[in-house]
Amino acid sequence: MSLSADSPITILYVDDEPGLLIIGKTHLEKSGNLKVEACESALDAIKLLKIQSYDAIISDFRMPKCDGISFLKYLRKRGDETPFIILTGKGREDVVIDALNNGADFYIEKGGDLKAQFAELINIIRYAVAKRRSEEALRESEERYRNVVEDQTELICRFSADGTVIFANDAYCRYFGVPCEDIIGRRFKPQIHPDDREAVTRLFASFSPDKLLESIDQRTIAPDGSILWQRWDTRAIFDENGVIREFQSVGRDITDRKQAEQALIESERQYRSLFESMHDGYAQFRLPQEDDGSASAPRIININPAFEQITGLAREDIIHKTLQEVLRGTDLRWGPECLKTTETGEPQVFEITLDDPVRFFEVSVYSPRAGECAILFHDITEKKKRxxxxxxxxxxxxxxxxxxxxxxxxxxxxxxxxxxxxxxxxxxxxxxxxxxxxxxxxxxxxxxxxxxxxxxxxxxxxxxxxxxxxxxxxxxxxxxxxxxxxxxxxxxxxxxxxxxxxxxxxxxxxxxxxxxxxxxxxxxxxxxxxxxxxxxxxxxxxxxxxxxxxxxxxxxxxxxxxxxxxxxxxxxxxxxxxxxxxxxxxxxxxxxxVDPDGEESGGSYEEKVDQNAGLQNK
Known part of the structure; x- marks a missing residue:
């Protein structure tokens, strides 16, 4: 039951003397926020408790058929932890001890100043109920926290300075393939990859009251021998003396990301190797944007060695220069096509001839992305000869x-x-x-x-x-x-x-x-x-x-x-x-x-020769 500290306190008052019940109910309800339900026997009280709950129970010890201790035992046996205050006669220490041993929260001795007695009872009730409500609120808070933590896919754990695990969520235990009961309360440490152990040691040694949070990407070795990557965010908790009390770590698996990064690095390495060793010349241009949003002249941003060899243009002389600057003073005539493709995005294919010695190239111009142009020179000199x-x-x-x-x-x-x-x-x-x-x-x-x-x-x-x-x-x-x-x-x-x-x-x-x-x-x-x-x-x-x-x-x-x-x-x-x-x-x-390709309409000699040569007349 969720309790609020400001809500009225409901009390079940059990006593076999009707007169005392009326007096007690009157005194208690005068305090303001106490609401009392009177009951003359423990058996009747048990019936009420089956249909309604109360914040506290006050019960006389001596009652026929079922005394206060028996009533208390019954409640505690069925798991009812409602604060229980038992009323005893003077000099009945044995009853008090028995009541406390069976789960009573407080006791009041009857007799003496009635007003003082009820004032003490009211204070006890309020204290017991406040304590119960605080404990209930704490349990609910811990339950909510546990539910949140347990439902997380992140790996969450807490461990003391000596490495003893204080808490680990289900995701953490499942990830490392160890039951939670074999982790919590023990010095559990995943098998860290040998290449990462020094970095992990340095990380934990780096914490101070001025440096509470650190992060690290590390590898662990799974039971099957596979390598797993995690990203850990760890916070150190210090006590008032500046001594580390515990660490709180939240991790997530990043194996797929690391594998993708490695694959990308390998792909880029292969691409670079191919780019540097390919026989076709390649150049890439970009169309920078001016401050007013208009496009300026395309500039060369990348070339490969084959491009330098084919065109005679050195990389250090042309990178980041405009197309007009590069072509000025040369016999290269592919500038207009590159400009057109950069502006329209339409690919083009044409042939050029370079002299000294005479070489023929098939030039492909295309736009890999908006505002960019790539040009590819494919040497077709031998093909032309053939x-x-x-x-x-x-x-x-x-x-x-x-x-x-x-x-x-x-x-x-x-x-x-x-x-x-x-x-x-x-x-x-x-x-x-x-x-x-x-x-x-x-x-x-x-x-x-x-x-x-x-x-x-x-x-x-x-x-x-x-x-x-x-x-x-x-x-x-x-x-x-x-x-x-x-x-x-x-x-x-x-x-x-x-x-x-x-x-x-x-x-x-x-x-x-x-x-x-x-x-x-x-x-x-x-x-x-x-x-x-x-x-x-x-x-x-x-x-x-x-x-x-x-x-x-x-x-x-x-x-x-x-x-x-x-x-x-x-x-x-x-x-x-x-x-x-x-x-x-x-x-x-x-x-x-007839053969589908054998009897067809005729054609000129040049057309047939070009078809046999695999060419198209341009």
Whole structure:
């Protein structure tokens, strides 16, 4: 129960004589702040105490059924420490001794001057209650203090000058892994790291009445051998003679902080080592603020040795100087870019050339934080040389490939011409037709090589243009009269590599030759349409005519004619599929895969060389 020193004093007065109860109650309550509840037996008093508490109890010794001593024993046994004053008769020292031994606070002998007796009783009551209230307040204060201290995560302890621990909170005991009962009252000392023992000894020797508080970061060794760091704030308490009475220490674990600091130191060491040894030149600028808040010219705040070597600018000559001062009188031309990045924060990358000797650098300018600019010089001289060598090598290979395609085309044309000459000497029409077919096939291959060596890109040809030339040649070689069979070709933006173009060209030759021979008899007019499309990684080739169509009983997959056998074989070579539609003439659809990077739109020679060299034209 929380007690206030100024609150009224409540008293339970127990006596089996009603007259004395009335007199006692009257005298006591006249004192002002005493409130008395009268009770004629100890048993009735016990009932009242179960529902109400009092500041003090006055009880007569001699009472029927339960005397004052028995009443007192009952209360103390159940833990009731309410101040107890027992009233005894004259000459009953034995009762007094028994009462005091069982926990009575005071006793009053009845008889004599009644007024003096009650005055003494009032003084005793007030003293006993004040003492009880002070003790209760002290207990509550100590309890609050203990609750606060025990709930702290800090390590709190008190110890005497000889090292005996007076107090340690739970956090302290848990931290060092020792039960509190094995610490308090003993000379417990954590295992201090050997490197810190001298500093700890000096700290405790430094206290004086003029120097009461000291702090230290120290290490202790945990039972598992690990190193723990603590920050300790220790206060020395001196007595009136200037002698240390005790120490009070509050500590907290700082192991994580110390490890982070050590990691930062190591990181900075590694960074500094990298910064000093890196081959790329590095310089950092800062944009100072003027007194009016405006930004002044950027000043160099840091450079590495590589920067000095690349630019020829010595560290002691340029640190803390403005960019304009540094660049004045030099052939360095990266000042505007650095200024722009410092002002806008936008990174920039460009190339510069330095003379004597000629060196090429890729310069990256970026802003690591507001008001700062960093510039990085990466030497690309060797890369430039390799790129130029690669370009030259590609030029030479291009010339060689063009020459090869040119010679292959010429040789194929020679073969085609020989076949044509030989055909003219053969009287048999069927034999001449066979030679014509061979001549056309050879020409279709020769035309692919011709387009390749004429193309800017030697790895692929523009197939729509090729089909137009091939179609015109076949119409001419077959002596198709103008206006009878029209040729409609649609292949926009289709580029094919040689390993796809040659088989598809032979297929086109066979299908077109077959249409001209069979689809338009007796001078029938019509149209041959060729459509080539690309869908993702697939080429769709459609060949159709509006002639009389394939015979219904003819299986093109099992035909004995060389032309259709070639078509089926070449489709397999392309890893494709072929389907035939006989509606409204003849329509073949061939679908085959292409390399995602192999058949694309073409590009100029320089673009391809630069792509192969891993460069971008600026």
């Amino acid at each position: 790129d130029e060598e690669m370009k030259q090598s590609l030029r030479e290979k291009e010339i060689l490939l063009k020459e090869i395609h040119h010679r292959v085309k010429n040789n194929m044309q020679v073969i085609s011409s020989l076949l044509m000459l030989q055909k003219e000497t053969i009287p048999d029409p069927k034999m001449r037709e066979l030679f014509s077919q061979s001549e056309s096939r050879v020409y279709s291959i020769a035309l692919v090589h011709e387009k390749l060596y004429q193309s800017e890109n030697l790895s692929r040809i523009e197939y729509g243009e090729y089909l137009s030339m091939m179609g015109d040649y076949i119409l001419s070689s077959r002596q198709v009269k103008s206006g009878t069979v029209a040729l409609d070709i649609h292949a926009p933006g289709i580029y094919l590599s040689i390993d796809k173009a040659v088989p598809l060209s032979l297929i086109t030759n066979e299908l077109m030759t077959n249409s001209l021979k069979h689809a338009f008899p007796n001078g029938r007019k019509g149209t041959i349409r060729i459509v080539v499309e690309r869908k993702e990684d697939t080429i769709i080739y459609r060949f159709s005519d509006d002639g009389i169509g394939f015979p219904a009983d003819l299986d093109y997959g099992n035909t004995q004619t060389l032309g259709m056998q070639l078509v089926v074989s070449l489709v397999n070579q392309l890893l494709g599929t072929i389907t035939l539609s006989r509606e409204k003439g003849t329509a073949f659809e061939i679908v085959f895969p």
